[in-house]
Amino acid sequence: MATLTLAQARRVAVAAQGFHQAPPRGVVTRAHLRRLISRIQLLQLDSVSVAVRAHYAPVYSRLGPYDRTLLDRAAWSDTARAPRLLVEYWAHEAALVSVADWPLLAWRMREYTHGRWGTEIVRRNRALAEDILAAVAELGPSTAGQIEAAVAAQPRGATGPWWGRSDTKWVAEALWSAGTLATATRSGFARHYDLAARVLPAEVLARRVDDDEAIRELTLRAATALGVGTAADIRDYFRLSAAQVRPALAALVGSGDLEPVSIAGSPGYLAAGQPIPRADRGTALLCPFDPLIFFRPRVQRLFGFRYRIEIYTPAAKREFGYYVWPLLLDGELVARVDLKADRATGALQVPGAFLEDGRDPGRVAPALAAELVTMAGWLGPSRVDVGRRGDLAAALRAAL
Secondary structure, eight states: OEEEOHHHHHHHHHHHTTTTSOOOSSOOOHHHHHHHHHHHOOEEOOSOOSSSOTTTHHHHHHHOSOOHHHHHHHHHOOOSSSOOOEEEEESSSEEEEEGGGGGGGHHHHHHHHHTSHHHHHHHHTHHHHHHHHHHHHHHOSBOHHHHHHHHHTSOOOTTOOOOOHHHHHHHHHHHHHTTSEEEEEEETTEEEEEEHHHHSOHHHHHOOOOHHHHHHHHHHHHHHHHSEEOHHHHHHHTTOOHHHHHHHHHHHHHHTSEEEEEETTEEEEEETTOOOOSSOOOOEEOOTTOTTTSSHHHHHHHHOOOOOOOTTSOGGGOSSOSSEEEEEETTEEEEEEEEEEETTTTEEEEEEEEEOTTOOHHHHHHHHHHHHHHHHHHHSOSEEEEEEESTTHHHHHHHO
């Protein structure tokens, strides 16, 4: 069994996520986006928009400044010249995945239909589910509020049921999780539901993948996107269970697609053909939901970087800030910054900047300043304002 040091495993992880490649020199195109998705597999969705919404950030971190409408069109538009490239579903959390990968997640849709919470909520509200599907079929892409209004307007007898807003929303969500509804588009980040048959190509919906085959493929894709990882790391990428992944890993080792390795003494798996870089490369600001860092135990194990999101922590108890972005510098996590894009003042605000133990502020501050200036230019603010919290704040202000 091959043995990797932590430094080697870290380089593999960073390279596998695309950070060893230089960003495109010209305009970022749909082809660049397609290649990136084939590498990292998914873009997690999250409603927080204090700096920029989560799904936009990993593209920026790897490809550099780009027109965000490129991603909007890929996910929420479908034309003859530019067919829909991405679709929303439960992958890690709610995420954008390739349209072609929809059949790989059909087993999960069946779980939501027959074995998870969606089963019960739809079973208790079968008439409402039918009303929702009928409303969407008639209206086309619709928000939960529009569906609710349409359902409420339907004539009912004196003893007919009355549906509450939460009922409509939860049943629509259950139908989405079951793959009966899909996200056609978004406006102001509000999801517009439509029948999956009108969102996805017929050939995609018709494709059938055996459950075991789908789990093996998702396991392989997770391991390849990670480059190297433990069984727990691989499970987390698509939120698979241990019972699902255990036989899949054994099969992939048997086929030569994965290689068992020791990662600083812990068992893991290396994607076949994955080179082990000799140099530390890769510099970027990472949003909290970036695939490189969204599994916190792996981040701490590989990078020695303890990272917790503090959105739901009371302000007085936060250690670093509300929405903190780690800085990847030459393949290592060396600092973190609390970020907020203030559209009213035209500033990218940095309420706090914090240096990791043992790092040189003279090296980190100029690199971080350059990243922040580039990010501000991408987001639109004309300047970067640095607050006074954190042991890197003074050096960062000086570097700007």
